[in-house]
Amino acid sequence: MNNLNDSLPDLMRRATDDLAPESNDLVERGIRRGVTLRRRRTALLSLSGAGAALATAGIIVGGTHVFAGTPEAPVAGTTAAAAPNAKPPVSKPATPAGTLATLRGLLPENLQQSAAKSYNDGGGQYRADVVLNDGKGESLLSLTIATSKPITSCDGMDHCKVQPDGSVVRSFANQSIKDPRRNPGGIKRSAVEIYRPDGRTISLQHFNASLSITQHTRPDPLLTVAQLTTIATSNTWVYPAAPPAAPRPPQQGDGRPAVPLQQTLQTLKSVLPKNLQLTRPETWGGGEEGFNGAAYVANDGKGGARVDVFVTYETPVTKCTGEGPQHCKVRADGAVTGWSKNEPTYGDERQEINGVLANRVEIHYPDGRMIAMTAYNGPQEKDAKHTRALPLFSTDKLFAMAGADGWKFPGTGRK
Incomplete structure (x- = not known):
């Protein structure tokens, strides 16, 4: 079967190939929302067709941000801290051209403006770009504005505050x-993104380069974060209407009860060896998601290392397909097993x-139950150094x- 958790990010990235690098953070937020889907994709690098992990480029932090105690003060008149949720006055319906005019x-x-353009980016998103110049070099400003499903936490986002x-x-x-x-x-890039509880979202990405984004045209982006904040929090913005919700397709776990996430975490704890120190408990999925994930960082005295589990129902897998883990075998009971060792x-x-x-x-059972377990040689999958030479558990121990x-095994709880 197809692995939607890999194909959807690929499709979204292909759809935005022509955009400025790293400027499409609203799409990236949707992908990274991202903690759940990333973890699900991790567990399903599998017979579900996920042959390779998608790795995105890391960003090196070189600046500060205005909402977390930065020494950079907001410009006079900004209402960034007090009014990011203020609703705009009633006005004409939003259009790409109107969005550009507002920007x-x-x-x-006093700034020269050039190369201004706007367009509908689909899915209720409008984009607008304009190149600014104060006489000391061009600086691209890119805007995305949308109304969508609200983002209510900083999960998966750095330099973020609720x-x-x-x-x-x-x-x-x-x-x-x-x-x-x-x-x-x-x-270089400066940015301000605001996600309001009612789904209104605005993102300003500002570069120290012109429209081509291949070579810098000035040392830093022209506008400060405080200036970007004043623009983003203006009450003159008119937001696009949210796109109609797509009908919910049937899920593999429909008709099967959900399982509490804490129960899955407790089961993971019960199957782990008793001599381990367990820290950093984590869960994801649950409820109508139709899958549960749980993890600990386990330490046997030789270095903390992550171990996680993923349980769900799926369309039954009955044979090895040549996709997924390095090794595959069909057991005598009909279960299809897959495994890989020391995978980067x-x-x-x-x-x-x-x-x-x-x-x-x-393990893919004939009745559709599926469980995946992963052990690492470090405290997390990405963005951390290894703590031991090899993963904490062998594949034999993981299978056990x-x-x-x-x-x-959780379903969606829906009939």
């Missing part, structure tokens, strides 16, 4: 868009830096724990 009207009058009114605000200044070794053009978690130079390896196993009695 241009909020910019400082405001007292429930708005989620992310901002930073003068970051390299990639690891400096992969950014020969010296491109990155496919580029970051693997040499972090050195995290994974042992993975999967995955096949233990007591696992409950």
